[in-house]
Amino acid sequence: MKTSGSAVWQGGLKDGKGEISTKSGALAAYPYGFASRFEGKPGSNPEELLGAAHAACFTMALSLILNEASLTADRMETTAEVSLDRQDDGFAITAVHLTLKAKIPGVDQAQFQELAAKAKAGCPVSKLFKADITLDATLEG
Numbered sequence: 001m002k003t004s005g006s007a008v009w010q011g012g013l014k015d016g017k018g019e020i021s022t023k024s025g026a027l028a029a030y031p032y033g034f035a036s037r038f039e040g041k042p043g044s045n046p047e048e049l050l051g052a053a054h055a056a057c058f059t060m061a062l063s064l065i066l067n068e069a070s071l072t073a074d075r076m077e078t079t080a081e082v083s084l085d086r087q088d089d090g091f092a093i094t095a096v097h098l099t100l101k102a103k104i105p106g107v108d109q110a111q112f113q114e115l116a117a118k119a120k121a122g123c124p125v126s127k128l129f130k131a132d133i134t135l136d137a138t139l140e141g
Contacts (some may be wrong), residue, residue, distance in 0.1 A: 005049075020044060047093065051080040054125045058098055060118035066104065066137075067114060074103040083131070094132045100137040112139045 005027075009018040019029040027044075036043030055078040063086060066073055082097040107115070115139040120126055126133055 026119075047082040047084050050093070050125075051082040051096070054080040054082070054096055054123070054129075055098070057102075057125035058119055058123045061123040062100070062102075063117060065115050065119050065122070066107075069107075069111075069117075071104055071107055073103045074105060076081070076100065076102040076104075093129065095132045095134070096129055098133065100135065101140055102137070103140045107139065109139055113137055 004023045005020065006022075007018055007020050008029075010016055014034045017031060017033045020032055021028050021030070031043040032045055033041075033043055035041035037045035037047070040110060040126075058080070059076050059078045062076060063073065077100070079099045081097040081099070082093055084091055085094045087094075098120065102112070102116075104112065116135060120135050
């Protein structure tokens, strides 16, 4: 499978503006720029998009692993907090923290933790990052 995303940029770093798009059309010329990346202004940024992709990928990987264990989640909600930090040679994504809240009938806490860790290790987006990836998984009653 191959898919794509694209970006268009006009202007300088701080005064420029860009647009991001996805092949599916889920994002079409969506704005991004310095202000949305570093100053909390409206628009998107690469780290936010990576976080959404990582959360989605991890959650789908866990769904597969649950299926293999004859389990099905009623609901799973994952957040991926991506840390972008300045380093000697510029900026780098230094950490990703996954937070999972799930309601899965028929699973105990120990099995849940094991399955979530397996999903983290097997998720294709997790494999992309050189950053430290941590996981907090909470099983809801």
